[in-house]
Amino acid sequence: MNKTWNNKAWFMVLPVLLLVAFSAVIPLMTVVNxxxxxxxxxxxxFWNGVSWFSDVLESDRFWQALGRTxxxxxxxxxxxxxxxILIALNMPKKGLGVPVCLVLMALPLLIPWNVVGTIWQVFGxxxxxxxxxxxxxxxxxxNYVNNVFxxxxxxxxxxxxxxxxxxxxxxxxxxxxxxxxxxxxxKIDGASRWAVFRYIQLPKMKRVLLIAFLLxxxxxxxxxxxxFVVTGGGPGNSTTFLSIDLVKMAIGQFDLGPAxxxxxIYFLIILLLSWIFYTVMTSSDEQA
Amino acid sequence: MARIxxxxxxHAYGEKPKSEADYSLKEVHHEWNDGGAYALxxxxxxxxTTLLNIISGLLQPSEGRILFDGKDVTYLSTQQRNIAxxxxxxxxxxxxxxxxxxxxPLRNRGVAEPEVDRRVREILEMIDLAGWAKKxxxxxxxxxxxxxxxxxxxxxxxxNAILFDEPLTVIDPHMKWVLRSQLKxxxxxxxxxxxxxxxxxxxxxxxxxxxxxxxxxxxVQIGTPAELFEKPKHTFxxxxxxxxxxxxxxxxxxxxxxxxxxxxLTLDYRPAVSAGAKTELGIRPEFIALSHxxxxxxxxxxxxIGRQKIVRAExxxxxxxxxxxxxxxxxAEPRITFDPAxxxxxxxxxxxxxxx
Numbered sequence: 253m254n255k256t257w258n259n260k261a262w263f264m265v266l267p268v269l270l271l272v273a274f275s276a277v278i279p280l281m282t283v284v285n286x287x288x289x290x291x292x293x294x295x296x297x298f299w300n301g302v303s304w305f306s307d308v309l310e311s312d313r314f315w316q317a318l319g320r321t322x323x324x325x326x327x328x329x330x331x332x333x334x335x336x337i338l339i340a341l342n343m344p345k346k347g348l349g350v351p352v353c354l355v356l357m358a359l360p361l362l363i364p365w366n367v368v369g370t371i372w373q374v375f376g377x378x379x380x381x382x383x384x385x386x387x388x389x390x391x392x393x394x395n396y397v398n399n400v401f402x403x404x405x406x407x408x409x410x411x412x413x414x415x416x417x418x419x420x421x422x423x424x425x426x427x428x429x430x431x432x433x434x435x436x437x438x439k440i441d442g443a444s445r446w447a448v449f450r451y452i453q454l455p456k457m458k459r460v461l462l463i464a465f466l467l468x469x470x471x472x473x474x475x476x477x478x479x480f481v482v483t484g485g486g487p488g489n490s491t492t493f494l495s496i497d498l499v500k501m502a503i504g505q506f507d508l509g510p511a512x513x514x515x516x517i518y519f520l521i522i523l524l525l526s527w528i529f530y531t532v533m534t535s536s537d538e539q540a
Numbered sequence: 541m542a543r544i545x546x547x548x549x550x551h552a553y554g555e556k557p558k559s560e561a562d563y564s565l566k567e568v569h570h571e572w573n574d575g576g577a578y579a580l581x582x583x584x585x586x587x588x589t590t591l592l593n594i595i596s597g598l599l600q601p602s603e604g605r606i607l608f609d610g611k612d613v614t615y616l617s618t619q620q621r622n623i624a625x626x627x628x629x630x631x632x633x634x635x636x637x638x639x640x641x642x643x644x645p646l647r648n649r650g651v652a653e654p655e656v657d658r659r660v661r662e663i664l665e666m667i668d669l670a671g672w673a674k675k676x677x678x679x680x681x682x683x684x685x686x687x688x689x690x691x692x693x694x695x696x697x698x699x700n701a702i703l704f705d706e707p708l709t710v711i712d713p714h715m716k717w718v719l720r721s722q723l724k725x726x727x728x729x730x731x732x733x734x735x736x737x738x739x740x741x742x743x744x745x746x747x748x749x750x751x752x753x754x755x756x757x758x759x760v761q762i763g764t765p766a767e768l769f770e771k772p773k774h775t776f777x778x779x780x781x782x783x784x785x786x787x788x789x790x791x792x793x794x795x796x797x798x799x800x801x802x803x804x805l806t807l808d809y810r811p812a813v814s815a816g817a818k819t820e821l822g823i824r825p826e827f828i829a830l831s832h833x834x835x836x837x838x839x840x841x842x843x844x845i846g847r848q849k850i851v852r853a854e855x856x857x858x859x860x861x862x863x864x865x866x867x868x869x870x871x872a873e874p875r876i877t878f879d880p881a882x883x884x885x886x887x888x889x890x891x892x893x894x895x896x
Contacts, residue, residue, distance in 0.1 A: 436598050437631035439618045441692060442648035451633040451644075 286512035304513035314514065316489070317497040318521070321473055324404075324493060328411055328472040333465060335412070336419025341453070343424055354424075357417040369481025372410040376482070396483060400490040403483045407491060410478060415468060422464040426457035462533045466526055473522055494518055542608040542700040542733060544572040544595060549604035551590055557602065565590045565601075566758040572701075574609075575731040577724075579748035581738060583780070587757040588737045592703050595735065596623045608700050624693035625703040629710060630685035634678040638669055641677050642691050649696075663691045666722065683711045690719070694726060701733040708743065720747060741781050753777050769824070770882070775889045778822050784850060784861040786884075787828070791821035793885065801856020803835045807880065817887035825850065825861040827882035830870065834877035837862075842870065 290300040308314050343353050363371070376396050378384040387394040396406040430452065438448045476495035479485065485492035485500070492500070498518065502511035551565040560566065565587040572578055580588045593599035595606065597618040605614045613621050624645075633641050642660045651659075664670045667687040672680070677688060686707065693702050704723075708716045724747060727734055738744050744751050745765040753761045753768065753776070761773040772778035778786030792799040796810045800821050813819055830837075830851060837860065841852040851862040851870065862876060885892050 431629070433627045433629060433631050436593075436625070437627060437689070437692075439598065440596065440623065440625045441645040442619045443644070444648065447644075447648065451635060455633075455635045 283512045283515050286508045287516055290509055300509065304509045305517065308510055308514045308517060313497065314494075314517075317492055317494045320491070321475075321493040321495075324407070324475065325469055325472040327408055328415075329465065329468055331408070331412055332416045332419050332468055333461070336416050336464065337423050337457070337461075339416070339420045340423035340427055341449070343420070345428060354421070357420050357424075360414050360417050363414075365477040366481055368410065368414050369478040372406060372413075372478070373482045376406050398487050400487055403487060403491050406482060407479050410482065411472065411475070414478070415471065419464045419468065422460040423457055426460035427453060430456045458533075462530070465533070466529060469529065470522060470526060473525070543574040543610075544701060544733060545607040545610070546570045546572075546591075546595075547605040547607060549591075549594060549601045549606065551587075551594060551599065551601045551603075563602075564757055565594070566756075568604075568759055570752075570759065570762065572733060572735065575733055576750060577727050577734045577736070577748045579736045579738060579744035579751045580754060581741060581744040581751050581780070582754035583739055586754045588739075588754050589705055591754070592625070592705055592735060592737050595701070596625045596703050597621045598625075622696075622698065622700050623703060624696055624699045624701075626689050626693045626705065626707045628706040630682060630689045632677045632680070632685050632688050634676065636677060637674055638677050638680070638688060639664070639673040641688050642695050645692055645696055659695050659697070663695045666694070666726070667691045683715050686710055687719070690723075697730065699732065701735060704734070704736040706738055707736075708738075716743075723747065741783075745781075753780065755780075771884060771891065772822065773891045775820065775822060775886050778824075778884070782824060782826075784825050784863075786822045786824050787860045788820050788822045788886065789855070789858055789860070791819050791885070793819045798883070798885065801835065801858070803856075805878065805880070805883070807883065807885075811885040811887075811892045813885070813887045813892055818889075820886040820889075822884040822886055822891075823878050823882060825863040827879040828860070828862045829877045829879070830862050830864055830868065830874055831877065832871050832873065832875055834875040837874050837876050839870065839874055 287304055288300055288302070289297040290304075291297045339357075344350055360368070375381045375383045376394075378388055378395050378397075384394060393399075394402050396403045434452050434456075435448065438452060443451070474495055475493060476499070479491050479493060480496055480499075483491045485496045494514075495518075498511060498514055501507050501514065546568050549565065549568045550563050552563045554562060557563055568591065580591060582588050590599065594601045597613070597616060597620075601614070605612055607613065608621065618625075633644060636644065639660055642663050643656050646656045646659060660673075661670075664673055667690060669684060669687060669691075672684070677685065680688070690707060693699075693704075708719060711719060720743065723734070723736075726732070736744070736747050738747075745768075749764065750762060751765060751768055752759055753774075755774065755776040761768060761777045763771075763773075768777055768781045772781065772786060775786070775788050778788060789800050793811055793813045796807045798805045798807060798811075798821055835855065837853040837855045839851055839853045840859075843850040843852065847866050849864045849866065849868065849870075851864055851874075853860050853862060853874070853876075855876065860876075864870065
């Protein structure tokens with residue numbers, strides 16, 4: 253084969269390169285810049301090596317926040333993925349029910365995140381909130397402001413309410429793409445409802461589930477706005493996730509160096525975990 | 541294995557059919573003999589698949605009953621009817637191995653594992669995939685996948701009938717022939733009642749003892765391949781079966797004489813034609829002799845297809861096809877004669893017999 257070499261082709265990539273540079277690389281580099289330097293004001297910076305990184309990695313505060321974030325993501329995924337599949341399986345496949353269900357499902361996704369937080373913040377208040385008052389009237393002690401368990405429950409229920417729809421819509425898209433012949437063949441083969449799910453629906457949903465899983469993992473791992481509005485990281489530090497901690501450190505305490513180091517560690521964790529999930533979940537494909 | 545009776549079956553996909561045209565499947569009243577091999581032949585959209593799905597129970601007919609060996613199964617599910625069906629496009633469970641795919645229908649029915657193993661190995665041999673048993677079904681070619689679909693249909697030996705819905709569409713021509721012969725062999729060996737849907741006449745004629753020709757939602761003729769060829773009941777059967785199809789020419793009938801293109805032929809019987817019907821004469825290209833005698837035609841094209849030649853000509857302003865043997869001569873002033881025994885008379889597209 254004869255290939256034509258022409259170095260001018262690089263000019264073709266230049267616009268994208270510039271765009272990515274301005275939108276991602278340069279902002280990221282400022283963070284990298286802060287993470288390896290220290291300042292005593294006056295815009296004077298000193299080389300500080302990796303000591304911010306080791307400070308962050310040696311602090312209990314970081315590991316506790318990381319633990320809380322992982323726990324939150326874990327709970328969210330365990331609830332939302334099965335629940336999303338279950339709802340998608342029970343959604344109508346044709347008729348008037350389809351648009352109705354789709355719109356209902358899409359509604360929570362359309363609400364701005366801080367509004368979602370505000371809705372639940374008010375909803376759960378013991379003095380005026382519908383949920384808070386109802387639970388109180390039922391004799392159930394509930395107060396997300398000073399009870400750690402209640403605060404977590406509120407955040408989890410809120411996130412399930414907000415984001416399960418995404419899993420539902422993705423799974424539903426996967427389900428409707430299965431040709432009718434598969435269900436007919438399964439009937440002929442005498443397959444049970446479980447067998448149909450296990451051998452037809454689940455394999456066909458696998459790819460969209462991977463996307464749903466990754467999106468839900470990344471979003472829940474980076475959750476900031478809603479807990480910030482509802483609990484503000486409290487009671488105590490019990491709902492201080494990595495993102496909230498990071499903002500406290502950067503904006504609250506103005507510790508730019510450690511905050512920058514933490515940002516980079518945070519970013520690398522997400523990248524690493526996403527890569528692991530992706531590799532594990534697609535590895536079975538490559539064998540075939 | 542069972543005798544299948546279709547008792548005044550009609551089906552409309554829409555609700556509340558008003559006119560005859562709303563029915564995708566017009567009234568079918570017919571019996572399929574136990575152990576017969578039937579082909580449902582017809583163009584796309586003629587209702588073949590609808591009829592097949594009604595037999596298998598994937599579809600409930602709007603009207604009528606289905607009986608297996610005299611027992612009403614109209615409201616029974618596919619599983620209860622114990623039917624095997626193979627679809628047009630291969631359906632495989634792609635996370636399972638080839639072996640598990642074939643074992644699936646048996647395991648679902650709680651067949652004991654040693655019996656499953658025996659049946660599956662037998663089928664694996666039959667469909668020539670023995671070496672692939674442990675492989676995942678995902679990476680297979682289209683015809684291997686379809687062989688698995690076929691295999692899943694054949695693996696159960698107690699089925700009432702096996703239904704095939706154009707199963708060889710995705711298979712390449714050579715493999716088609718091999719699989720068709722295997723199916724025929726299986727049929728002889730086990731005597732399943734087999735119903736085979738196709739739009740390919742060669743497939744239908746080689747597979748089946750009886751061919752059911754469907755057109756526009758109704759069965760137009762049920763017969764052996766020879767009957768379909770010699771005495772097509774409807775002009776559609778004439779067109780559809782045979783290559784090239786039957787020549788159908790407008791004709792005027794008066795007693796036993798037929799006038800076509802200004803020439804009058806005399807039949808040895810009087811066709812029972814009612815007044816006002818649109819009358820036509822049908823003659824297969826194979827039964828037209830091209831020589832110096834008879835009715836004049838003008839030849840427009842000669843197609844050499846190997847063992848014979850197809851002459852495309854014009855007769856009395858209408859196109860006509862004539863089959864001439866390979867060494868047959870094509871005269872300069874061509875004239876044709878019809879074999880009187882091979883002439884069929886049609887009134888309003890339906891074949892008419894002798895009067896009285």
